[in-house]
Amino acid sequence: MLVLSALVACAPSFPRQPENVDTPRIIHISSQPPEAAPGEAVVFTVVRTEAAPPVSASWCRVPTAPTDPDSVSADCIAKPGTPVSVMAERVMATLPSDACRVFGPLPPPGGARPHDPDPTGGYYVPLRVTSGELLAFGFQRLRCELANAQLELAIEFRERYPVNRNPTLLRVTARVDEAEIDLSTLPAGRPVQLNASWTPESVEPFVRFDIATQSLVEVTETLTLSWFVSGGVMTSTGTWQVDEPGTYRAWTVLRDNRGGSAVLETALVAQ
Amino acid sequence: MYSLPLLLVLATASPEQAADKPDPSGERDDSATTVELGSVVRGKKSRRPGEIGLTEEEARKVPGGMGDAVSAVQSLPGVGTSIPGGAGLVLWGATPRETAALVDGVPVPSLFHLNGFRSVVETRRVQRLELTPGVFGAEYGRAMGGLIEITTARPESNGFHGSVGADLLDATALVSGALTANLSASASARYSYLNHLANAVGSTAPIPSYGDWQLKALARLRADETLEVSYLGSTDTLLESAAQAAETHRLSFHRLALIYRRAFADGTSVSVTPYVGWDKQRDTTESRGIETFIATRALLAGVRAEYRIPVSRGFELAVGTDTLATSSSLAHVGSLNFPHREGDLYVFGQPPHDELTADEWQTFIANASLYVSAEAMLGPVQVRPGVRVEGFNLEVSRVTPRVGLTPAVGASEVTWVVDPRLQVTWAPTSAFTLTAAGGVYHQAPDPTDLSAVFGSPLLDVQRAIAVSAGASLRWTRGLTAEVTGYARWLDGLAARSPRPNPPLVGALTTDGAGFSRGVQTSLRARFGEHLTGWLSYVFSASTREGGPDQPTRLLDYDQPQVLSLVLSSSWGPWSFGMRAQYASGFPRTPVLGGFFNARTNVYEPIFGEQNTDRLPPFFRMDLHVERRSRVLRGLRVWLDLQNVTNRSNPQERVYDYDFRNRAHLTGLPFLAVLGLGLDW
Numbered sequence: 030m031l032v033l034s035a036l037v038a039c040a041p042s043f044p045r046q047p048e049n050v051d052t053p054r055i056i057h058i059s060s061q062p063p064e065a066a067p068g069e070a071v072v073f074t075v076v077r078t079e080a081a082p083p084v085s086a087s088w089c090r091v092p093t094a095p096t097d098p099d100s101v102s103a104d105c106i107a108k109p110g111t112p113v114s115v116m117a118e119r120v121m122a123t124l125p126s127d128a129c130r131v132f133g134p135l136p137p138p139g140g141a142r143p144h145d146p147d148p149t150g151g152y153y154v155p156l157r158v159t160s161g162e163l164l165a166f167g168f169q170r171l172r173c174e175l176a177n178a179q180l181e182l183a184i185e186f187r188e189r190y191p192v193n194r195n196p197t198l199l200r201v202t203a204r205v206d207e208a209e210i211d212l213s214t215l216p217a218g219r220p221v222q223l224n225a226s227w228t229p230e231s232v233e234p235f236v237r238f239d240i241a242t243q244s245l246v247e248v249t250e251t252l253t254l255s256w257f258v259s260g261g262v263m264t265s266t267g268t269w270q271v272d273e274p275g276t277y278r279a280w281t282v283l284r285d286n287r288g289g290s291a292v293l294e295t296a297l298v299a300q
Numbered sequence: 301m302y303s304l305p306l307l308l309v310l311a312t313a314s315p316e317q318a319a320d321k322p323d324p325s326g327e328r329d330d331s332a333t334t335v336e337l338g339s340v341v342r343g344k345k346s347r348r349p350g351e352i353g354l355t356e357e358e359a360r361k362v363p364g365g366m367g368d369a370v371s372a373v374q375s376l377p378g379v380g381t382s383i384p385g386g387a388g389l390v391l392w393g394a395t396p397r398e399t400a401a402l403v404d405g406v407p408v409p410s411l412f413h414l415n416g417f418r419s420v421v422e423t424r425r426v427q428r429l430e431l432t433p434g435v436f437g438a439e440y441g442r443a444m445g446g447l448i449e450i451t452t453a454r455p456e457s458n459g460f461h462g463s464v465g466a467d468l469l470d471a472t473a474l475v476s477g478a479l480t481a482n483l484s485a486s487a488s489a490r491y492s493y494l495n496h497l498a499n500a501v502g503s504t505a506p507i508p509s510y511g512d513w514q515l516k517a518l519a520r521l522r523a524d525e526t527l528e529v530s531y532l533g534s535t536d537t538l539l540e541s542a543a544q545a546a547e548t549h550r551l552s553f554h555r556l557a558l559i560y561r562r563a564f565a566d567g568t569s570v571s572v573t574p575y576v577g578w579d580k581q582r583d584t585t586e587s588r589g590i591e592t593f594i595a596t597r598a599l600l601a602g603v604r605a606e607y608r609i610p611v612s613r614g615f616e617l618a619v620g621t622d623t624l625a626t627s628s629s630l631a632h633v634g635s636l637n638f639p640h641r642e643g644d645l646y647v648f649g650q651p652p653h654d655e656l657t658a659d660e661w662q663t664f665i666a667n668a669s670l671y672v673s674a675e676a677m678l679g680p681v682q683v684r685p686g687v688r689v690e691g692f693n694l695e696v697s698r699v700t701p702r703v704g705l706t707p708a709v710g711a712s713e714v715t716w717v718v719d720p721r722l723q724v725t726w727a728p729t730s731a732f733t734l735t736a737a738g739g740v741y742h743q744a745p746d747p748t749d750l751s752a753v754f755g756s757p758l759l760d761v762q763r764a765i766a767v768s769a770g771a772s773l774r775w776t777r778g779l780t781a782e783v784t785g786y787a788r789w790l791d792g793l794a795a796r797s798p799r800p801n802p803p804l805v806g807a808l809t810t811d812g813a814g815f816s817r818g819v820q821t822s823l824r825a826r827f828g829e830h831l832t833g834w835l836s837y838v839f840s841a842s843t844r845e846g847g848p849d850q851p852t853r854l855l856d857y858d859q860p861q862v863l864s865l866v867l868s869s870s871w872g873p874w875s876f877g878m879r880a881q882y883a884s885g886f887p888r889t890p891v892l893g894g895f896f897n898a899r900t901n902v903y904e905p906i907f908g909e910q911n912t913d914r915l916p917p918f919f920r921m922d923l924h925v926e927r928r929s930r931v932l933r934g935l936r937v938w939l940d941l942q943n944v945t946n947r948s949n950p951q952e953r954v955y956d957y958d959f960r961n962r963a964h965l966t967g968l969p970f971l972a973v974l975g976l977g978l979d980w
Contacts, residue, residue, distance in 0.1 A: 141801035
C-alpha cells in the first residue's frame, strides 16, 4: 500500500469546510419567480450570516467569453453592471429586455454565437451582489423561445414546458441515535443527524431539448440540500456536532436544478 | 535531418551488432553508424554537433526511467521537466502538440503511455532514438516544435534470442530469431499490472492500465535489399477521481508498415515505407452528475519514399515524398472551455462550466509533400540545404452548427506551402565545430479543433520559423562542450476567442502567436565504460499571445532554467547511475480571492494577471543500480531509486473552498522500483 500510494501525488487537506461558517458570508441568493421572461419583475432575497454591511446589486451586462474560466465574465467580476433597487436583503429588479440575446439562445446581433444551455436547457442572467468585501452572484433563469431547433419542436416546447417554481422546505428535524429530538434540546458532544423535508410538488417534471438527438426529452428535477451552521462541525450530509453548549444558527438551502431554491433558518440549541 | 544539438543514438547490445557500438571515445565512425542501421541505409551519415551516443543499455540505466530507455530523452538538454500527469514532452518551448512522434518513420499519437510512466515501444526493441528540437531537415514536416523518432531494432538473424522482464509496473517479453537464412522475425509484448494490484487492495490511486506489442519480420531479398513488415499496437486506460470530478481516459492505436530498402552499386539508395493506422481515443469527465466526453476515431494511410544519389565526391542529393491522409470521426459533448488547452485560465480541480453543447463531425486531412535536400562538403564547411513543398487539404463535414434537420454543409481548403531548410556546419579542426541552421515549418490544425461548435472549421495551417546556432568543442578525448542558441516564432496558432459573443463558428481563432528563445550549454563525458554522462543548463523564455490585441503571456510550460546532471558508470557486473535535475516551476495565474455562485453553491476563483506567478522550483535526484549475474548468464537485477532526497516537489496549486488559503499538490515521494530481466 505504501508503494501504491506513493505512486500518486500527495494532496493536502484543508481544515476549513464550506458547511462551517467561520467568517461573514453570503449563504444564498434566491429569486422569485425562479424563472421569468425578459421584461418581467423579479425579487431576489440575499441570505447573509451578518446583517451589515448593506447590500448592493446590479445586473451583469457582459456574458462570458470562451476564454472566461468562471460562470460570469471577468468584466462582471471586476465592476458593477446595471444597478437595481435594494432594500435591506431584498433586491427588486426587472429582467433586461435583451436578456435572451445577450445571455440566452437567440443569436446576438452580427451573427455572433449564442450561448449554450445548462443540462436542463436553461439560460441565466447573473445578478452581481456585494456586501462589503463579499462578492456573490445570483442567477435568474430566463424563459426564452427554443432556438436552434425545428419550428414544430419549438412550438411543442412552448406548449409542454412548465415554468419553474421554487421548491418548498417544510421543516428541519434532528435525530440522535435514531431517536428524534427537539432542536432546542440537542446534546453537546454527540453527533446529531439533521434532516429536512419538503413538499412532493417540489420535484417537478419538465421537458428539455437534447441537442445531440434534436428532440424533446422528458426529465424530472433533482434536488440538492446544503447545510450551514455558525458553530460546531457540520458535514455535507447534515451530521452536526458541537462541544460547547449554546445557541447556534443553521441554514438549510434546498435547490432544484432549474435555478429554484428555498431557504430555512433554524436555531440549534445545544445543552 | 538536422539535430542541433540533440541526437541520442542507441545501439542494441545484441551479439550481431556488438561491433556497431559507438567508439567509446565519442568520435563517431560514420561507416560504423551506417552498419548500425544495416547495409542498405542511406549512405554516409553526416557528422552532427551535440550528438550524444548512448547504447540501449546505457539509456535504459538512466535513473528515473525505471528501466525504460526512451525515458532517457526526458533527461536530455532542451527537454523540459515532465508535465505532471502528461505523456508529452516540451522541446524548446514547444507544446507536446507541436512535436511529432515517429516510430520507424511512421507517426504515432504519443511515444509514452498515459501518465508518462512508460514508452509505447518496449525497451529492447529500441535501436535508435533521435530527438531533434526546433530545427530539422526537409525530410520531415507536419510539426513545428521538433521531432522524436524511434527506430526499432531489426529481428536477430543469428540464432534465437529473447528477453523477459518484470518490475513494479509491468512485465515484458521479447523473442527474436532467424526463421530461415533470409527471414527473421521478432515479437514483443508488455502488460501492466500495478493497477490491478491497486484495485485489489482497494486503492483509488490513478494508476494507468496499459499494454503494447510489436511484431516485425525482416526479409533479405538480396545482398543490399531488404523488406521489413512492422506492426505496433498500444492501449491505455486511466481513471482519475477528485472531489468534484472523475475522469476516464482511453487511448489505443495500431500501425502497420512496410519498409523497403535497397542500395545500388553506384551508391544510390532507395527506401519506401507505406503504412496504415487506426486510432481510437475517448476522454470522459463526470462532474456534479453531468457526463461530458470527447471521442475520436481515425484511420490513416501514408507513404514515405526517398531516393538518394551521391552526385559526386562530397555532394549527395536526396529526393523524396512524405504523404499522409487521415480520416477522423469525432464527437464532443461538453462545455466550450473543457478540456483545457494551453493558455486557458483555470485552477487545478476546477469543474468545467455547466453550459453544455454537443457536436459530431468528420474531417479528412491530407498532406502531400515533395522534398529535395542536399549535402555538400566544401572543405571544412558542410552545407545542407533543403526545400519541402507541401500541400495541405483540410476537409470538414460541417461549417455551421447543426440546427434541426438542416443538412450539413462541409468545406474543403487546399493550402500550399514552401518550407526552406538550411544547415551550415564549419569544422576548422576535428575538435571544433560551428553550426547554424534554420527553417520554416507548417502544421495542420488538430481535428478536435475543427468543430463548428467547439472550435472552428475555418482554422488554417499553423507556421513556425526556427533558427539556431551553436558551437561544439572537444577538449579532450572523451570530453565535449557545447553551446547552442535558438529562437522560434509561431503564428496562425489556434487560440480561444476572447470575445463575449464570438462569431458563429469562431470559438477558436487563428490569431494565436508565440515566441521562444533560449541558450543551452552542455558538457558531455565518455571515459570508456567507467564514466559517461552529461551536465546541461538551459536558459529560455517562451511566450504566447491569443491575438493581435491580446496581452503577451508566458507559455504554460515555460521553464526559464533547467539544470541536469546525468552520470553512469560500470564496473564488472555492476552498473550505477545518477540523475539530478533542477528546474524552474511552471507558471501559474495567481488567485486573488473567490466569489460565491449561489446557483451551484460553490466558490469560484478571481484570477490575477495570467501566468505572473510560478510554482516553486523542482529538484529531484534519482539513482540506478544494476547487477548482471555471473552465475546465470543474461540475468540482471536492477533497482531504480527515485527522488532519493524525498523532496516534496509542488506539481499543482490547490485552494480551500473559498480560495482564502492555498497549498500544493506534491509529486512522488521517495520510491524504489525493483526489476528483473533475463536475456538470452
